[in-house]
Amino acid sequence: MPKVYLLDYVAGNVRSLVNAIEKTGYSVEWVRTPEEVANADKLILPGVGHFGHCLGQLASAGYLPAIKAHIDAGKPFMGICVGLQAIFERSSEDPDVAGLGLIKGELNRFNDTNKAVPHIGWNSANASSKSLYDLRPESKYYYVHSYKYPYVQGDLESQGWTVATGSYGEEIFVGAVAKGNVLATQFHPEKSGVAGLRVLKSFLTGEGQKTLGQDVKGPASTGGLTRRVIACLDVRTNDQGDLVVTKGDQYDVREKGDDRNVRNLGKPVEMAKKYYEQGADEVTFLNITSFRDCPLADLPMLEILRRTSETVFVPLTIGGGIRDTVDTDGTKVSALEIATMYFKSGADKVSIGSDAVLAAEEYYAVGRKLWGNTAIEQISKAYGNQAVVVSIDPKRVYVPKIDATRHNTLRTRFPGPKGEEYCWYACTIKGGRETRDIDVVELAQAVEAMGTGELLLNCIDRDGTNSGFDLELIAQVKDAVRIPVIASSGAGNPAHFEEVFRETTTDAALGAGMFHRGEYTVEQVKDHLATAGLEVRKFEG
Ligand code: 1PR
Structure with missing residues (x-):
């Protein structure tokens, strides 16, 4: 060679x-x-x-x-x-x-x-x-x-x-x-x-x-940035011990029947390749359980990244478990060291969830000061802001009046169960299991100050519902920050992607369940966007 x-x-x-x-x-x-x-x-x-x-x-x-x-x-x-x-x-x-x-x-x-x-x-x-x-x-x-x-x-x-x-x-x-x-x-x-x-x-x-400079290629194209469509794979071990792609409804990934098995929608590496070949602009893996019964160096996600990066030549993001931790042999391992393992295995960006919420709470508690010791600051310093994504798992909290809470509230077109016309979005940690007293705007601004390059904005209320993105949430966060935002949760058909690109200024949109269940392909989403006059990247085989 x-x-x-x-x-x-x-x-x-x-x-x-x-x-x-x-x-x-x-x-x-x-x-x-x-x-x-x-x-x-x-x-x-x-x-x-x-x-x-x-x-x-x-x-x-x-x-x-x-x-x-x-x-x-x-x-x-x-x-x-x-x-x-x-x-x-x-x-x-x-x-x-x-x-x-x-x-x-x-x-x-x-x-x-x-x-x-x-x-x-x-x-x-x-x-x-x-x-x-x-x-x-x-x-x-x-x-x-x-x-x-x-x-x-x-x-x-x-x-x-x-x-x-x-x-x-x-x-x-x-x-x-x-x-x-x-x-x-x-x-x-x-x-x-x-x-x-x-x-x-x-x-x-x-x-x-x-x-160089010899032959004429024809007219230059004029378009700028395309509408970015991302496929997301939530990965975890099922009850049989296999690593599978799963997908929840409002973060519950177990089947509805009596046995409550973890939904198994396929194999991570194969599915990533399939979405690449359908034209996905990026692939995101979220390790939604920690796999922490093995040493960090053997994390199954590392192998998944290594194998995926051999055939998938678009950016790969990995999230889940990126925080300072202690390895199975008692050694302390920093979030930066974990991120380094992921980058060396083929990841382009790491996504931080729970740890970002805790760091943001601390940021406000000390009067918006930064000491350089958070995972976000350390990873973005070493690898650049563009390598750090913060994944947000917000939940709607309805309130009757705009000033009923100290949080950033908005008037919603979808009133709450008691007819409440206002809501705010509370951030959660541990995959939605624990709700914290910090709202999405506060979180987004704090992590932007720390050096985050991009936000992956999920929405627990919409996740897996096929009912479309939460446009109100996305607009609120877009207004609050200057870094790019990826809209996530709720996509059920190609028109939902068109809607989120038209109705908000989101920088990218992500789908999961509709792709995994085979209801639509990434290519169909892109064809729909192109027909609607929105510029997309076509997959070149
Ligand atoms: O807290 O740093 O260890 O990161 C954990 C990561 O795992 C977070 O990014 C968190 O969002 C994710 N996560 C944890 N539990 C779940 C769960 O589903 N039980 N998944 C989970 C998050 C949401 C999106 C999903 C979109 C689109 N899943 O990834 O892909 O909602 O879905 P849809 O298009 O089917 O509606 P940490």
Whole structure:
């Protein structure tokens, strides 16, 4: 197998990149010291997290001169995500840290006054009309970043670069650049399905460099971020000890009959692959029981992630049990260490539930102060905000008057059992078994302050009901934060997805039961959205 060299300097999910490279017929050789860079023919610099952290690590380990020498020697070089940002001079994220400076210019943050930041999801990489490493106008690529290089026509072209762009709201940003032996993508090719694998292949075979800027590809697409559709798999051991995908009604996952068995809807790895092939934009696994009768290193979810990431090339999120804990042999294990195990096994994001609620309560109890010791802060510092999702399990609490409680209340179109016209949403922990005195707005704002990149907003009242998303809840939370929100719970048919995208500003929508029971496929949801005029990513086989 021909080889490609990967720089092993930074935390993050490199497993997916390795899997994607192997899928294209190459093997990976790790570069672990600056001296080893000289052995590399093709070199890839993956990057996650902060610009300063990435460049700081590279500089202190002495990699920067070695990377520059590799590029100056005309050998193929590819930067991914922060690896693209690294080739610019600097970024306003960490203004004192110098980049490689191959391109003159400074990255800045997306404007979050009118849209969610980070920019997460599937967007275009429009390569004007010239060939750029097999980027295609009809394809979409997976981005996750808060900082970008703003595109100004002629700016990079005058420095000899071929450029592909994406648009987010009113902003046009650089999605990919190439010149000579250098290719850099702001999106993650390893997470961009077949479209991304094509780009990687074009780099690895050298074909992209050969044809750069030569042939005309036709008109660029114009669309921005697509409507993101996520398939969610709740996973637990059933009474026979098998790990199964299950699904509850308002979080009760047991059959209604006398035996009350845990519902078994299929096998996690197979189902994840099925949804990927139906066009799911992301797959989320929630470990809804803790599996804590085995050592952490043997957690069955790790194996599920490893196997899934071999065939599923879209982002994978894993939730459940991410908190400081004690292993079976008595060793203390931090939430960060658990998250690290998940990232190394193929997860792109971790989702935190109960622990986030307790951390938010503490945050308010001490007067909104942060000490850097919560799981959210530690994981987002190490892996970037985009890697941390908080999963919220709220329940409606009806009240007769708007000021009947100190909580953030809204007037509801669906009055309570005693005709109450107002409600607030109480956060729960332990899979809905314990309700706390903190509302969704308080929780969302606290975890945003801690560095959460995205919210997975469930709703216990709607879960498994097939009655549609709770639009009032989603609107309330969207109004309260600037980070993206994933609407979850209640999807029963494709029209519910259209409704939530039209009636709220949600950034993504998630379905579970309707997919698991085979009532609808992800593809049917996307076809429905496309017919309704909402832009979606089409699966490329
Ligand atoms: O508290 O950090 O250990 O995380 C536990 C995680 O497990 C949380 O994300 C919590 O939401 C989840 N969880 C715990 N118990 C259950 C349960 O169902 N008994 N599942 C559970 C949450 C809700 C969604 C579901 C949507 C869509 N399930 O995942 O997929 O409601 O369903 P639908 O489309 O069928 O309506 P921690």
